[in-house]
Amino acid sequence: MFVFGSSLVDNGNNNFLQDSMAKADYLPYGIDFPLGPSGRFTNGKNVIDLLGDQLKLPSYIPAFNNPSTKGSRIVHGVNFASGASGILDDTGSLVGRVISLNQQIRNFEEVTLPDLEVQLGCSSRESLPHYLFVVGSGGNDYSFNYFISNTNVSLEAFTANLTTKLSLHLKKLYSLGGRKFVVMSMNPIGCSPMAKAMRPKREGCIQAQNRAAHVFNTYLKSMVDVIKPQMPASNIVFVNSYKIIRDIIKNPTSKGFKDTSNGCCDVSIEKGGNGILCIRGGKTCGNRSIHVFFDGLHPTEAVNIWIAAKAYASNLKSEVYPFNLKQLSII
Template identity: 75%
Template sequence: MASQVINSRLLLLTIPILACVFLCSCYARATDKNGARIRGMFVFGSSLVDNGNNNFLKNSMAKADFLPYGIDFPYGPSGRFTNGKNVIDLLCDQLKLPLVPAFTDPSTKGTKIIHGVNYASGASGILDDTGLLAGNVISLNQQVRNFEEVTLPVLEAEMGFQRRELLPKYLFVVGTGGNDYSFNYFLRQSNANVSLEAFTANLTRKLSGQLQKLYSLGGRKFALMAVNPIGCSPMVMANRRTRNGCIEGLNKAAHLFNAHLKSLVDVSKEQMPGSNVIFVNSYKMIRDIIKNPVSRGFKDTNSACCEVMSLNEGGNGILCKKEGQACEDRNIHVFFDGLHPTEAVNIQIATKAYNSNLTSEVYPINVKQLSML
């Protein structure tokens, strides 16, 4: 009789264990089928990856919370510097993740952060003083502090796990550096005696330090976005007498920074053991479109799709006019405003970032392969 009671108790204990094993195995197969094991995404950088943080900043001139921005976005103008989705949104789609909320949005709290947070700020840079021309922006240093001091404690409380267990399941995306050239190195008189090589080396050191900081907090999967070909943007092309070719001096700076950025991938193996870092070469992807637009579905490679507020009108040659006109066929334009690509270009960048097998586009592996590690 006693043995029957024991066997019955063992059976009762075994059933939930087997059920757990079954459900866990089903979950594992589900994540494999979706091609993603990423729980969420933390995003740091500038306007190319900002999804509305500057909306909530006082005295910031770098905002995109008005039409025609968001003309093709499901929720209208949201602070994204394009007509529809940006690269981060499209990567979320690829990874089967919900859109990542903006850090400065007052509603970004509690369970809303469990799939990640976006800290990026338009006009910001790696250097603290890069965004001063645009008023109030959030530097990369402050973005990382916001992640560490505000988000992490709440995330641990919501998930019931320590950061060391949580963060390896998140993708950290960093897209910054272009503004440090366009609105700092090439504009400030204080940089007159600093060589491009020295300035770039300094930028890379500072960025490497921030990556190591995120690593020390528990981050293990990183995607570094290249600086785009800033010498081909309508902002700088509009000041040229001829539009034959891009301004190679600016592109040289971007190319040099990207070379350093790619080198961080190899260096990270020693500096950040157990981490996996990839380099997304959006510079090459956009340059390929500009060189051969028709074969990739584009026609206009050097003019803005929207009406841009010029310097004579009190603008900066970058942002669209509020409630201004936008071109009808936005899918054939490379640039939406004076600097930022259209959703059509973002789609190509995100798609290749996720599944391209060319190391010249994504090095050394793509986002899909990174998500499976």
């Protein structure tokens, strides 16, 4: 499995970026992860770890930026994702250095691929059809770009540009040999504690932000059908994590959740936080499994378990389209 995207799928690449504020290599991040704080932006496993469990991968996918990710360590895949990054190259610049989706794919092509060919003793054209390519990016392009920039571009035009760029990235990976693709939807960013804190007197989710996510996801799902004929012998699966999380928020008790509004760790600006990430060494709630959000933006491991399970085995086309990852993995 090769992984590209933002903090929802980053497993430690940003740990190695000196001048980045988007890091999760400290407690309480990783409080429930077997290896402790690792750079995953949640309390335990992220959705990639859990998909790896479902797919019976032998170990955690290593982070590209880790100097030890080379040689035999790359045979089962590499994670290139970077917290705060986006589809657009300038997304995330306000937190310092991040690795854009563009650069992530360059890292794959220029560094990992030649090494992989040596390790496997065959061309990437022969080996890559056996790998899953997971792309989870887009949310930051709205939260930390569109909604804070003084742009006059309409939401539809911005989204069309974004999904066009994303389709070009998928075609690039296809041209390198990839044949099995998973694209993750944008989460309901308007329901995050970060979004709600901007309008504390209003109940419920911020509709403008959720509408942006909904528009992006609609484009993304239709893109699956549009570009598949342009990529012969490929398969693309759309995982609707937006719906999976919204269903939990709308009916939490039936799924074992209680708190759908508050982050589990302390992110308060009054105590030196930034309203998004956990304060280093700060307090955290006792029962993380009943919380939807761990910090101001990212879901708990408990939510990630739901997303991974649905992605792997759901037969509902509204959750995973056109079929699930279990079916994709055996094609």
